[in-house]
Every structure is written in C-alpha cells, then in structure tokens.
Amino acid sequence: MPGFALEPEQQTWCDTLRTLAREKLRPLAEQGEAGHLNRPLVEALGELGLLERLFTSGALDLCLMRESLARGCTEAETALALQGLGAAPVARAGTDEQRARWMPGVRAGRTVAGFALSEPGAGSDAAALTLAAEPERRYGSGSARESGAGGSDGAAVGDWRLSGEKCWISNAPYADFYTVFARTTPGAGARGITAFLVPADRAGLSGTALDMLSPHPIGTLVLDGVRVGRADVIGVPDRGFRVAMDTLNLFRPSVGAFAVGMAQAALDATLAHTAGRTAFGGPLKDLQSVSHLVAEMATRTEAARLLVYAAASAYDRNEPDVPKSSAMAKLFATETAQFVVDSAVQLHGARALRRGHLLEHLYREVRAPRIYEGATEVQRTIIAKELYA
Template sequence: MPDRSYLDWPFFTDAHRDLAGRLEAFAAAHFDDHDDEGDVFDFAKSCVSALGEAGFLKLTVPAEAGGTHERLDVRSLCLAREILGYRHGIADFSFVMQGLGSGPITLFGTPEQRARHLPAIGEGRAIAALAMSERNAGSDVANISTTAVEDGDSYVLNGEKTWISNAGIANVYSVIARLGDAPGAKGLAAFIVEADRPGFEVAERIDVMAPHPLGTLRFTDCRIPKANLLGKPGEGFKIAMSNLDIFRSTVGAAALGFARRALDEALARADDRKVFGQRLSDFQLTQAKIGEMATMVDASALLVYRAAWTKDSGAARVTREASMAKMYATEAAQKVIDEAVQLWGGMGVVSGNMVERLYREIRALRIYEGTTEINKLVISGQTYQQYRQGNAGPAGKSAGGA
C-alpha cells in the first residue's frame, strides 16, 4: 500500500481524502495486473469506459456538465493522476486526456458547445483529444502551420498534427490552427473538430517505447461550422496556455505516482534480497539511495500540490508554480526510477518487470507539455518578472538600496 500520509497536509480537504481512498481501491482492483500484451488503443478505450462507469471522469468536466466540481479542481486531478499512475500509465493517461482534450471547451466554450460535448466526455461515452503539436511546432506553439480559412458559414482546415494522444480513438478534438494573417501566436485560433468530419483522417499510428495511443492527424479541406470556433479569432494561444496552466501540474502528479511505485518496489526488493549473508537493505549504500529517493518523492509532492492548491485557491495563473512542479517532479521521478532499477539489479531490466516498465514510462513526461528545458526558461522569466516588479525603484535602482 503506497504512503498516503501526505493527505493530512493542509492542501487537502476531507473530500480529497475520500476521493483518494475510493480511487485507490478502484485502481488496485482494475489496473494493477494488466500485462500490456494487447492492443494499447483498445486498452485505453477500456480504461475510459471503466473510469466513466465508476464516475471518476466527472472530475474532468465542470458541474454544469455533470461534473463533480463547479470548476475543474486541480488537486483532485493531481490526486487522480498520481494514484492511477502508481498502478498503470495508460490508466493515468486515459483519465487525464478526457480533461486535457476537453479543457478548451470547458474554459472557453459557449454554453451550447459545452452542453453538446462535455456530458458524454464526463461519462466516458465520448473520448477527447487535444491536437496542437506539429512536426515543426512542439514547444514553439507560435510556429503552428495548420490553417483554418473562413468560407461562408464554415471554416476549412488543412494541415497535419502529430504526437496526438488518443488519435484514432477520440470522438472530439480541440484543434489549434492558424486563422488569418496575423503573425506568430497572434494568428492562432481554437476549434472543435468531430472525428466524423469529411476531410479528417488519422494518417498514422506512432509507436513509442512505452506504448500509448499516439498518431498523426491530417486535415484535407476539412469543413467545420463556424459554431465550432472556441473563443474568438486570435485567442488560440491564450486558450492553449490557459489549458496547460491547469494540466501542467498534473504531469508532475503522474510522475509522482510513478516515483512512489518505484520507491515501493525498491523497498520491497531491498528488504527481500539477500547479498553476502545479509539483506540488501542493511547496506549503508542502499540506505543512502532510499533516503535520497524518499526525499525526492516528498519534494515532488510538495511542489505539485502547492501548485494545485494555489490554482484552486483562485489564482488567475500559476505558470511559475506549475512549471516548477512539472520540471522537478518529472526529473526527480527519472532519478528515483533509475535507482530502483539499479537496486533490482539484472531483474530490473527484464521486460515486464514493474521497474522496467516505469523506466520506459517516465521518459516521455520530461518532454510533453513543456520540456524540462522550456520549463526552466519559463521559471526564470517568471522569477525575473517578480524580482523586477518588486525591486525597481527610481532611475531603475533597487527600491531598498543606493
């Protein structure tokens, strides 16, 4: 049983503690023994169905669409990702994509758009996806080249999106495309594209080292009604960043779940393994590793739930806090998992072993939703902005010095 003592921290309410208990029991019963031998696309769909039937996907939509909370509760989203990630990466992935994929609709959709799509997503009857990345536009969102052209009462989309999670199994996509002649980020807009639209296709599946349902989308004169525009023309970048401001912290939470599992696997192995007449856990080198791993897990949890609590407490943006949580927790999890593999020795690299699976699973989290390098730049920029706002005095001097 993973450590849950952190639930007593003041970040959480009794409702969060109740959620953690219910989801822990559900995840242990449904996802802990999956053998990864079947089709990952089918497994992801089954995860959505199971989570929807159990009511947990209601965390990914607001109350007006049948959701649990009036607005998205980031602490609940983080708890869910951590607990599901502890059990299985695809279970975590399937949960969060319902929120990340529909987030632009939740945040910027009209009442009609929200009513049309969100209830089915919150019940697991429909699957959501976010289509933003392109081959030459990942972290550089302003470089998106997929176009949307106004044509009568429609927009016509052309271009490709790649590295798209849930490509091929999603029913509804939130798509960021270029609309009009404004340069860079100013020219972006967001749209709802249903999977059955003529001119929309899944061009390929993408196989990665930790199997996930990923693919490339192609839009060829794909016509959608003007009613599918999210927000206003030119707000695409704002919509994308507002969505990430909520969900970036949850990437750190997923990494935290992976790290907790790796720590528990390492503790069990070190206590059971006999080396040179004593337990592996009796060696000081092992104890030093465990001490470092446990500290990184707790530090990750503090950053993740600080960011989530700050957002839930009414902060308009948590760019700095979310970037810190995502950057540190994913990097720390990589180190914790690597140490767990080392403590498992040869068995740690055997295909199918939990720590081997975690070793493959964690790597992508250091890249998507803002690479570690991009997040360092974001944190630096935010830190300098706060410093300059708080310290600039007359003639550009520090307000407190000569």
C-alpha cells in the same frame, strides 16, 4: 509542511483510488493493446464517476486523482489525463451548444476527446504552429453578395478550411472529436490562432497511430481541407492560444502528480525489494550505499509531491504566479521521477529489465512526461521569465 497535509477525507479517497486502480482498472488495462485506445478502460473511468469529477473539481483534486491512479495503473491515469486534456477546452471555453452535444458522452466515457496542438515543426514552440485555417467564401442567389454584406468583392466569410498536419496527438487517430488549434491570421504569432472543435468524421480528416516508447494512444492527424464553421470555434477567433495555455496551466501540475505517482510506485517496490533481498551476508537495506540512495529517492519524491500540491493549490486560489509554480512543479517532479525509477531499476538489477516487470513498465512510462506539455527546457525558460518579470 502542515499547510499541505491532506484532509482525512482526501487521504481516504486517495486510498480508495489506489485500490480501484489495482483491482478494477488494472485488469482492464491488461486486456487492452499497447498504443491503442482502450475504450472499456475509459468507460470504466466514467462509470466510477472519475471523469465527472475531473471536470467539476479543482487542480488539487486532479493531482490527487492522477497521482493515486498512477501508483496502481499508469494506463488508467493516462486515459483519464488524455480525456481531460482533449475535452477541457470545450468544458471551459466552449459554447453551450458544444458542451451540451459533447460533454455528457465525455463524462460517461463513451465519447473520447483528443488535444491537437503540436505539429511536426511546432512542438515546444506552440505559437509557431502553421496548420492553416483559410476562409471559405460562399456565393449564391439571395446570399450576402446581394445584401451587400461581406468584403469589397461582395463575398461573405462564413467558414474555414483546415489544411495541414498535427503530430504527437493524444488519442489519435481513435478519438471521436479533437480540439484543433489552427492559424487564422498569418504572421500574428500567438494572437492569430483559433481553437476549433472538429468531429472525427469530418470529411478530409485522417490519422495514423504512432508506435511510441510509452504504450499510449498517440498519433498524427492530416487535415485536407476540413471544413469548420463559426459553431465549431472554441472561445474567440484568433484567441485560441489562450485556450491552449489555460488548459496546459491546469494540467501541468498534474503531469507532475503523474510523475510523483510513478516515483512512489518505484519507491514502494524498492523498499520491499531491498528489505527482503539478501546479498553480501545481509539484507540490501543494511548496505549504506543502498540505504542512502533510497533515502535520496524518498526525499526527492516528497519534495516533488509538495511542489505539485503547492502549484495546484495556487491554481485553485487563482494566484498570480501560477505559470511559475506550475512550471516548477512539472520540471522538478518529472526529473525526480526519472531519477527515482532509474535508481529503482539499478537496485533491483537485471530482473527489473525483464519485460512485464513493474519497473520495466515504469522505465518506459517515465521518460515521456519530461517532454510533453512543455519539455523540461521550456519549463526552465518559463520559470526564468517569471523570475525576471
């Protein structure tokens, strides 16, 4: 499809990113500890200008970055994506003061952000979150009580206390601040959620790392009466769900790009293996069962890539069907990557199951994207809803 062919400068940039991922970022990733935040890796993304570009480019640029990095270093791709996910609400909907305080460090890779939406009982159904933001009423001489401000009891509502638990949170418990989504109006569904910027050193905030199948920094957060004020609100009170969805609509196609990058890495490894491996009197590629499977892997990967690019381009053009195209891209690309990586493992045989093999690494990495930022089943629900609208 010529409409989705990359410009020469885009292709050159992608080639450069793959080289950087392989030669500069991969060694840093290998020095890190699985499941822990790798600050040198995040700082390297800042030094290379990738985090700056992350917040100044469109959705297609984001997809090209994530796909290219994933082909050479999935840890670098994930570090970039988690930084973007956690800080995008501040960059896009935060106040001037919030952006001035936090974004320079985020872009430089010195300040790490986390995105705190999911809860133990509210993962795919994000609108059902229950972490409570309860008003804190303040009294004192010369206060609103004496000036007549506030409610019927004379109390002025100036702050909230956050109480509850978040789970499956990016960069927890290592981030320097979190975008936390809390329930400010009980019983109001999606229209009663507020986004808050919560520094990690706020009293009452604690966290624990989770040991995940994929080697990513993911954890839980416990908020025990954490105080937040009006200056911490991202966007408008009770409209935080829109902040979350705007962020996810931007990042969903790029989750697909991450998946495409992994699929392409697995396909590249498979082409090399089946061309060089001899079995039954000749190279594996000469067996029809093998060559046909490889052809299917390549076709699905390219189809996924085109869907991702189309969704990202639709987002950049502000087209009305962004939710549907984003959901289609994430759905198809992540399911495709699972198929391609699994097929690659099958064609490589037992060697691909050995710890440290590229495909063993990809096999652990590829499973999570079918769940996070909206599971496959949620994407199908979104698509169907948009089709019948």
